[in-house]
Amino acid sequence: MKTLRTLLLAALVPLTSLAAPLVVPTRLEATLSGMVQRGEVVGVSALVFEQGKEAYFGAFGMADREAGRAMSRDTLAVIYSMTKPVTAVALLQLQEQGKLQMDDPIEKHLPEFGNLRVWAGGTAADPQTVALDRPLTIRDLGRNTAGFAAGAGLPDGLKQLADEAWAGASWNTNLRGLARIAARLPLVHQPGARWRYDIPTNIQARLVEKVSGQPYDVYLAEHIFKPLGMTYTRYVVADQDADLGQLAATYVRQPDGSFQRQPDAQAHAFNRKNWAQKPGASGLVSTLDDYAQFARMLLAEGVGPNGARILKPETVRLMATNVLADSVTDRQWLPDKGNTGFGVNVGVRVGPPRHRDDVSGAPGEFFWDGAANTLFWVDPKHQIVTVLFSQFFPAGDARLNKAIRAAVYADEPEAFAGNRPPKP
Incomplete structure (x- = not known):
């Protein structure tokens, strides 16, 4: 007969180790x-x-x-x-160190994002924008809900603005330069409203670079x-x-x-x-x-x-x-x-x-x-x-x-x- 101690020890074995x-x-x-x-x-x-x-x-x-x-x-x-x-x-390591938090507005670390607006229509020559409902956060960057004006699916007027803004970017544009371009453009939607696969991970890399003081x-x-x-x-x-x-x-x-x-x-x-x-x-x-x-x-x-x-x-x-x-x-x-x-x-x-x-x-x-x-x-x-x-x-x-x-x-x-x- 198994002792109580044997049964208790068996109960502590992780289930994953018992799985076939x-x-x-x-x-x-x-x-x-x-x-x-x-x-x-x-x-x-x-x-x-x-x-x-x-x-x-x-x-x-x-x-x-x-x-x-x-x-x-x-x-x-x-x-x-x-x-x-x-x-x-890399980003989460810096959170562990207390150097940033996921709910920080990104402008806290990258001031160039302090004047963001959201596209509301119009044309490239006469863009209509509205204020953000809430600050754009690092969490938005991590879950792809930031809404930067990059990638596919942009409204026509915003697409023209974005095409002009990104036209000068190349692989010789460093992360700081990429962030400055993104910060000049209206967001395509309010923070957190949609999932869009654009450039938030590059902005994360810029955050890592800025906060750590090291090239990425x-x-x-x-x-x-x-x-x-x-x-x-x-x-x-x-x-x-x-x-x-x-x-x-x-x-x-x-x-x-x-x-x-x-x-x-x-x-x-x-x-x-x-x-x-x-x-x-x-x-x-x-x-x-x-x-x-x-x-x-x-x-x-x-x-x-x-x-x-x-x-x-x-x-x-x-x-x-x-x-x-x-x-x-x-x-x-x-x-x-x-x-x-x-x-x-x-x-x-x-x-x-x-x-x-x-x-x-x-x-x-x-x-x-x-x-x-x-x-x-x-x-x-x-x-x-x-x-x-x-x-x-x-x-x-x-x-x-x-x-x-x-x-x-x-x-x-x-x-x-x-x-x-x-x-x-």
Whole structure:
């Protein structure tokens, strides 16, 4: 008979340690290799950790088809918007230090935003604006509810103003310059009213730079990359860098399904030169293992696999908690990501898939992807971290996203809705 002490000790064991593993390596292997064999991708790689252990690694196809260089574990990929969660961590570190707070008006730290107005109609020659209902806050930046006049979907008059204002910007425009341009333009909506994917993460990066007193790339290297041992992650891949040959080529899927190589001068124009701009929204290159170090830190509530404390547990929970109010019904294309809200620079899955064709995933997961079809997610319930790399356009390839999720969660009914896909 078990003693009372034995029963009490058993009750203290985390439920995640008792759960049967979900990841089946042969299923992932068949899924990813099959996509290459069918010509759905040129190259793809994935790294999965489950319950603290490496559960799967696989690399298939070519990182550089024309050079005959295979996709591998140390392939360098341009991760585009997977830069954004890194920016969230940088910003939240400064909150922990008391140097800023999420509900601070951004003008408290960046005075150029002190005269913001909201577009109310008119033309570029005769703009009509109204006062803000409330100050624009750092929280608005983190959840994409700021409403800067950048990106798609602007009213005609405001679009003309924005096009003129942004016309002079280039990669040689530093973060301070980007912030000044954004501050001169009316907002497209009242703070907090809509979810719009524009430039708030670049303004976050400017905040980090201003408040920390360090150039943004220097801050990231010193406070995130070096402590986590992310030795490959950076903005610039220079001619003399020993790992230049690891940089993956980028491809564009054609209407007939074939892939055409994007010229390297175009695909790597940003990363092959040390431009003045180091964006918070995009631009980093990384490897599977490097980014997995970052993602595993988030799963472990702020502690990297090497023991480095990057954030406090409560700060990671803040980052990974949906803060989009139900009243924010205009969410641009965010619903295409699944049953999803938004935390700080990450999508947060708020429930099971809504219908059979919805993007699958476990409730409580937080994630983001990159324009060239890179993807990561952190699943606290099942203690899973997944990082997937490919390098092709168009962005947001649904078949790749759905295939990797189906392969990981094939034995978890909660991750699907309606008719579950057949197990790969």
